[in-house]
Amino acid sequence: MxxxxxxxxxxxxxxxxxxxxxxxxxxxxxxxxxxxxxxxxxPIAAIEAATVKVLENDGANALQYSTTEGYLPLREFIANRYKSRGVHVDPKNILITTGSQQALDLLGKAFLNKGDYVCLERPSYLGAIQAFQMFQPQFQEVDLTATGIDLPELEQQMAAKQAKFLYAIPNFQNPTGLTYSLESRQNLAEYLKRSGNLMVEDDPYGELRFIGEHLPNVYSFAPENVILLGSFSKVCAPGMRIGWMVANDAVMERLVTAKQASDLHTPILTQRILAQYLADNSLDxxxxxxxxxxxxxxxxxxxxxxxxxxxxxxxxxxxxxxxxxxxxxxxxxxxxxxxxxxxxxxxxxxxxxxxxxxxxxxxxxxxxxxxxxxxxxxxxxxxxxxxxxxxxxxxxxxxxxxx
Missing domain, CATH: 3.90.1150.10 (Aspartate Aminotransferase, domain 1)
Incomplete structure (x- = not known):
């Protein structure tokens, strides 16, 4: 054949x-x-207890189809967690995804045509490279320094290539482990606002800081120019496959449509089990x-x-x-x-x-x-x-x- x-x-x-x-x-x-x-x-025992509670209390709805955007109490938990760090995020601007990897796929569906440019850190996360390759873009890498992306080079390449977005991991970058300084984050945000360009800020590791103080996401300085990705995989259990995206209203509308075409919604059973676990236990x-x-x-x-x-x-x-x-x-x-x-x-x-x-x-x-x-x-x-x-x-x- x-x-x-x-x-x-x-x-x-x-x-x-x-x-x-x-x-x-x-x-x-x-x-x-x-x-x-x-x-x-x-947290095996705690997740087992949460599973029993969800199925005993509302098993029929937990096994039914649900909304594309995701389980509201889970989105509210994420929004409140951002609020505790001084960042306002409305639950309606959070989309629950089937892991962060699906978020990358949805970004490709929403933004990329064949031949479009995407700017990446040099080096970059290979899972993102693979996800975006399905949409046949061209990649432009930009040097990553010890304190963040090389901003003059980024400005030049974004303008020359008319890149659709920058994909970057400012917290404990995969693969290097490097972290953007506060000044680098602020300067990058100012550039995004000044140029009107878009950044995809992937943050699966931000909660895993064990030296120094937490630094604000680039999103907090330029929410209209940044799509922020997060995940429970690194802090709870990757097998649950629950991540999320934060985006403004105009972008969220396109992402929701792309997700409806992909899988209708992330499994509501695992969303509700995770929400129950988070309600009954201290994630911190x-x-x-x-x-x-x-x-x-x-x-x-x-x-x-x-x-x-x-x-x-x-x-x-x-x-x-x-x-x-x-x-x-x-x-x-x-x-x-x-x-x-x-x-x-x-x-x-x-x-x-x-x-x-x-x-x-x-x-x-x-x-x-x-x-x-x-x-x-x-x-x-x-x-x-x-x-x-x-x-x-x-x-x-x-x-x-x-x-």
Whole structure:
């Protein structure tokens, strides 16, 4: 049978991380590859109790079709949480989505035509790249500095390419772990308002800060120019697949229509179970537990990298989130290192999939949140051994060529 798939389907690759995870399922491999929250902290008993309560008290409606926008008490909870940080969000401007990944798909449906430009951080979240690729846009990457996106470069590229929007992750960016400074957020917001351009601010990790003070979202400075994405996946349970979008009335109308065409609504049963869980339990206390554990694991990875990495290796030291970004020596391409690392029974994500430019990367993403401190140290030792093997191999090859 000759299946005539769409151009979009033909040109969108499989998720690189999902394919890597298939290769690293062995219990012998220490994996820093997956961006998975630590399942040890899923509130299983509390969610079980919430499920029983929902089904006993109003099971028929919890199993019925519902509104596209999402369960109102859940949207009110999200709005009140923003209000506690000094940001006014009306529940009517919140759309519940089936995870943040669906939010990216809906943005593509609402905004992107084939050939349109989208500006991304360099590097950027590969899940967003994959989601937007289905709509066949062109990507323009903009350098990411230690304090935020390179604003002069962004201004130039947005104007030159007439980009539909900027997609960025200001809090504990995936993959680098970097965070925009307050000044960078304010300057970016002023640029958006001045130029009339649009930003998609993805914030799945903002609650996971364990060093320093919480910083306001870019949205809080420019709500008409920013679509804000959030998720319960990193602070509650990703299997519930509940995220959200915050947008003004005009944008929300288009997003709701796009969602109706996609799945009518996010499963109301899981929405109501989550809302019941949030009503009966303290999310803040649950997050404190996660923050404390992730901080300990982050410390273990940073200290181990300082101790065991060879000269020429640098890395970010994030204030929160789930990842850090390691830059390797120039004789150590990440893709070449990966099979050697797997041989040493340690895994990571090479940096190339986090870019649309197709360049050889000397960077790797490492997640610290699913592995305990002692295992992290052992994994970093294995990674150092893999780097040493590749470096020696390249030196031998160069000597052979010289002879």
């Amino acid at each position: 000759n299946y005539r798939f769409s151009d979009a389907s033909n040109n969108t690759p499989k998720s690189f991380i999902r394919e890597i995870l298939k290769l690293t399922q062995s219990d012998e491999i220490i994996s820093f590859a997956g961006g998975l929250p630590n399942k040890a902290f899923f 206390e649950h997050i404190k537990t996660i923050q404390a554990a992730y901080f300990e694991q982050r410390q273990a990875m940073v200290e181990a990298l300082h101790q065991y990495m060879p000269e020429g290796v640098t890395f970010t030291e994030p204030e929160g989130g789930m990842f850090l970004w390691v830059t390797l020596p120039k004789n150590c391409p990440a893709m070449s290192l990966f099979p050697i690392a797997v041989k040493h029974k340690v895994a990571f994500v090479p940096g190339e999939p986090f870019s649309t430019e197709g360049k050889t990367s000397y960077d790797i993403r490492m997640s610290f949140c699913t592995v305990d401190a002692a295992t992290i140290v052992e994994g970093v030792k294995r990674l150092a051994a893999a780097i040493a093997e590749l470096t020696n191999q390249n030196q031998t090859d160069n000597q052979t060529v010289t002879i």
